[in-house]
Amino acid sequence: MLSAVLTITAIAGVCGIGLGAAGRRLASQQNPVVDRIDALLPQTQCGQCGYPGCRAYAEAVASGEAPVNLCTPGGNATVNAIAELLQVEPEPIEEADSGPKVAFIDESQCIGCTRCLPACPVDAIVGAQRQMHTVIADECTGCELCLDACPMDCITMEPVEPPLSSRVRPLPTPETTSAHPEQRPGPLRHREVAPRRGGVAVDDAKDLTRPEPVRTAPLPEELAVPLLDHAGARLDASVAAGDTVYRGTPVTGTPIDKPGVPLHAPTSGTVRGVARRPIAHPAGASASCLIIEPDGTDTPEAPMPAFTDPLQADPDALLERIRDAGVRGMGGAGFPTTLKLADARRSGVDTLVINAVECDTYLTCDETLLRQRAAAVVHGARIAAQACGAGRILAAVKYSATEAAAAVEAAVEASDANIQVVRVDANYPAGNERHVVYPTTGRTVPPGARPPAVGVVCQNVATLDAIYHGVCEGQPSVARLVSVTGGGIEARGNYWVRVGTPVAALIGDAGLPGHRTLVGGGIMGTPITDRRIPLTHGMNGVVLEGPEEAPLDEQPCISCGRCAEVCPEGLEPFEMARRIRAGVGVGEAPEHVELDPMRCTGCSSCELVCPSSKPLAAITGHARDVARARMREREQAEHARQRYEAKQAREARRQREKEAARRRKRKTVAAQAEQQQQQSQSETTEG
Amino acid sequence: MAAPTTPSIMGQVALALLPGAGVMLWLFGLGVALNIAAALAAALAAEAAAVRLRGRAVGPALTDGSTLVAALIIGIALPPLLPFWIPAVAGALAVLLGKQAYGGLGQNVFNPAMVGYLAVLLAFPKALSLWPPPEAGLGAAVPAGEALGYFLTGALPPVADAMTHATPLDKLSTQGLSALAPSGGPLRQLDAAGAWLWLGGAFTLGGLALLARDIIDWRLPAGVLGGTAATAGLLQLSGGAPVTFHLLSGATLLVAFFIATDPVSAPREPGARLVYAALIGAVAMVIRELGGHPDGFAFAVLMLNATAPLLDYTVRQRRGERTT
Incomplete structure (x- = not known):
């Protein structure tokens, strides 16, 4: 009996110590629920929920005494996030939340009283006595504190469009x-897929378009050029409705402070104005587009002066021309080529890699371009190398693109350039610029870094072609080769397409309804549902899936x-x-x-x-x-x-200065009074 | 090769189990097939009912193949002479408690087949100790008629006592190592060992096919066999049964190739998988040699299933400390 009690006690003790040690050593790293709710709240500490601050509201929600939908500044996004965290039904906020807003001053009514200036906690309003005031929209936090300060009621809250980069694609369930x-x-469902370490062997489905002749897509009735830079920020149009433009006329200004690259009119015609159009974006976004109605003549703008000897030209002049010609990364990213090359030059790269790997399935536009224009691409690569200071050029071509590789070799032989052609393994993914560096140069790009970190810059073949035409012919980049393919397409092939052409102009309403349309390749393409979406420089394919590819x-x-x-x-x-x-x-x-x-x-x-x-x-x-x-x-x-905080510090300083000035003044007055007293005393004694 | 789908993976696992099931059928008679059929029917019915109650689509859940694999494993693991309700209860509990209670395929912590098997092993210990001696030929061990009669009615046929037979593991558990030595009927004992050898060979064949087709991770069978061999070797030094006996008898090979390799209930990290599998072998050996149950693999699998998330967490944490 005693031994049993002792044994059980001993076992319990050992288990207890073990559990205690485990509890301490393996303590949960997750935040408790209150912390996680608090992290979801916008931290405005506005008190609109009826609780003193965000933390108090988070505690109330966690304990179940407050509903999840009291946070007005956070809007429905916050409601949904908290509901998801707590696994409860989201109860949407009743008032229609229309996204971020900023203050706007109606300048015709502003009397210049300056009363709104101190009311703004972040110094977002500029103005002076009897001068009109203006809100710096980028700095305005939408707190509405200036509304009450205005005696003329001329400040209103206007909705602003959040930048494209802040759009969140929905979570697929x-x-x-x-x-x-x-x-x-x-991705589309491919016939053959086999896993490899760090990649996939996949049938590339390129034979669908490889043998087809290259065609030119007819000009559509209307072109829509998205007024966006590579980061999704808006560009301002420099032309107005009714203006006549020619092929290559710049339609956006090039602001000096922003690293923007101009957009050009893809053909001649009349500007119809700016309208919102859906664009290819995983979150299904839309953007302001410049609408141009082609006149059908395709009259070119007077070309920029051509460089006679670009290989000896000043790199800065080349970079400026590449910018003015509107050259963007045509492998998909749409990043301004001039910025990429300038960055490469700063990093001191020694190698330029012509990226013709085109590893996404279904696409053949890059290899078709090489078959057609290998000489221009090779020349473009030499110009790009001159612009970024790279002494060595390598061309990375996929194993399956035999003809394209032969075309590059022939073009290299015809020129006096020293370019080595490297055939790259057929596994997917191989064409991402981070992945193409190792098989070509043997260097490894560290995680999170870009190729210039190891002295390499990669350029897509279509980009190099655009550089050649921009530098040697003075022609801006307004068209590209697009693979139109997939099991649902009859007339598959590669088409020369003007930027701004809607997808509907290429594939009509084939495959509707039901089958997916992807912009891009068969693996990384973005599904689109609205065929008014215009083509941009980075779109290399339009894929319409057949039934067995879904x-x-x-x-x-x-x-x-x-x-x-x-x-x-x-x-x-x-x-x-x-x-x-x-x-x-x-x-x-x-x-x-x-x-x-x-x-x-x-x-x-x-x-x-x-x-x-x-x-x-x-x-x-x-x-x-x-x-x-x-x-x-x-x-x-x-x-x-x-x-x-800067504003508070400034006000405190001003207060101190005022105080000091007042004290000085008081002292002076006192001194003067004393002096006068002394004077009057002496006068009286004298008198 | 087309991209694999869940039904195709499960189908290949089921196919790889067929040689083992066939050898079982050949050695122990019709009862094996009846067990599999009862377990499968009950498991499918339970799956359909549970999925329907949870408001999900019934079709995809029934055709994903996971229920088939669980029922096959249960049918193979149970002794071949049982009334129908025992395999049926095992199949239903495997689906309900082992899988659907956690949210269906992919969410379960424990291997469903082992949950069902252990539930009936603990609930019906006497019935589950009844193994007829293996005898080559479809009706040689137990005549088909008697097997079917017992399966349907649960009334033990008169020859039952004659059929009761201690498996080598039972003998080891109850009588000690000396009972294993071929002394009384050397021929018969050798036959039995040969029969278990055949079964092990069939499981290994199926397992190697799965390895070759990249369906299972080599670390899991290698870990189980390594852990079993190492622990059995240590125990042999203190007077345990030989390593080869432990590797070839009972559930060792079935667990190594088909149960420990279940990716859902195993850890995800390669390092954690090796530790997990080796510990399954080690715990099972300790139970076999030192515990009261003849075979310990089912217990070992469930114990290590429970530790899988902790093993993953530890491996990731250690790697995180190394890289930062």
Whole structure:
């Protein structure tokens, strides 16, 4: 009996010590619920919820005494985020929340009283006595504190368009993807897919367009040029409705303070004005587009003067010309080429890689361009190398593109250039500029870095062609070669298409309704549902899927780990997807590097091999968008706080100075009075 | 090769189990097939009911193949002479408690087949100790008629006592190592060992096929076999059964190739997988040699299933500390 009691006690003691040690050593790293709700709140401390500050509201929500929908500044996005975190039904805020707003002063009514100036906590209003006041929209936080200060009621809150980079693509769920299969993100279903470590062997489906002749798409009735720079910020049109433009007329100004690259009219015609059009974007965004009605003559603008000997020209002059010709990265990113080359020059690169790998499936526009214009591309590469100071040029061509490789070799031989052609392995992904550096140069780009970090700059072949035409012929970049392909297309092939041409002008209404249309390649393409979407410099393909290319319905994840095996960035997509869908850690710093959505390049290799057909890349993309939007919010909040503190410091200083001046004055007055007294005393004594 | 789908992966696992099931059928008679059929029917019915109650689509859940694999494993693991309700209860509990209670395929913590098997092992210990001696030929061990009669009615046929037979593991557990030595009927004992060898060979064949087709991770079978061999070796020094006996008898090979390799209930990290699998082998050996149960693999699998998230967490944490 005694021994049994002692034994049980001993076991209990050992277990207790073990559990205690485990509890301490393996303490949960997750924030408690209150912290996580607090992190979702906008931290305006406005008290509109009826609680003293965001923290108090978070505590009330966590304990269940407050509903999730009391935060007005946070809007429905915050309501949904909290509801997702707590797994409750979101109750939307009743008033229609119309996004961010900034103050706007009606200048015709402003009397210049300056009363709104001190009311603004972040110094976002400029003006002087009897001068009209203006709000700096970028600095305004939308706090509405200036509204009451204005005696004329001439300040109103105007909605502003959030920048494209802050748009968050929706989180795909089994319900949304089966309800809207035409919007489902993710690659087409390929006939052959086999996992490889860090990549996928996939049938490239390029034979659909490879043998077809190159054609020119007819001019559509209307062109829509999105007025956006590479970062999604808006560009201002320098032409107005009714203006006549010619092919190559610049239609945006080039502001000196922003690193913008001008857009050019793709053909001659009449400007109809600026209108909002849907654009190809994972979040289904729209943007202001310049609408041009072609006149059909395609009259060119007078070309810029051609460089007679570009290979001996001043790099700065070349960079300026590449900018003025509107050359953008045509491999997909649309990043201004002049900025990329200037950055490469600053980093002191020694090698320029002609990127003709074109690893996404279905696309053949780059290899077709090489077959047609290898000489121009090679010349463009030499100009780009001269502009960025690279002494060596390598051309990376995919194994399957035999003809294209032969064309480059012939063009290299015809010129006196020393360019080496490197054939790159056929596994996907191979054409991302971070991936193409190793097989060509043997150098490894560190995670998170870009190729100039190891002395390499990569340029897409279509970009190099555009550089050649901009520098040697003075022609701006207004057209590109687009692969129109997929199982749902009859007239497959590569087409020369003007920038701004709507997708409908290329494929009509084929495959509608039901089948997905992707802009881009068969793996990384973005599904679009509105065919008015205009083509831009970076769009290399339009893919209309056939019935057997549609992705299968999503199934539960069985944690087979294939996605982690093929991820070129060493991530664990299945674990990330599980957490993101559970709402764990979205928008927060990741617990482990393998789970960091910011490291995902969106290559979708994971999705190609997923036996459960999960939209892994879009799930990760959602988390990336949220993280980016949060980062931007934090930066803005930090910026506003700094301005607020600066203003407070300035006011305190002014107060001190005023006080000091008053004291000085009082002292002077007192001294004067004393003097006068003394004087009068002496006068009286004298008198 | 087209991209694999969940049903195709599960189908290949089921195909790879067929050689083992076939050898079982050949050695122990019709009862094996009846067990599999009962477990499968009950599991499918339970799956359909649970998925319907949860408001999900029934079709994809029934056709994903995971239920088929679980039922096959249960049918193979159970002794071949049982009334129908025992495999049926095992199949239904595997689906309901092992899988759907956690939210369906991919969400479960424990291996569903082992949950179902252990539930009936603990609930019906006497019935589950009844193994007929293996005998080559479809009706040689148990005549088909008697097997079917017992399966349907649960009334033990008169020859039952004659059929009761201690498996080598039972003998080891109850009588010690000396009972394993071929002394009384050397021929019969050798036959039995040969029969278990055949079964192990069939499981290994299926497992190697899955490895070759990249369906399972090599770390899991290698870990289980390594852990089993290492622990059995240590225990042999203190008077345990030989390593080869432990590797070839009971559930060792079935667990190594088909149960520990279930990716859902295993850890995700390669390092964690090796530790997990090796510990399954080690715990099972300790139970076999030192515990009261003849075979410990089912317990070992469930214990290590429970630690899988912790193993993953530890491996990630250590790597995080190394890289930062």
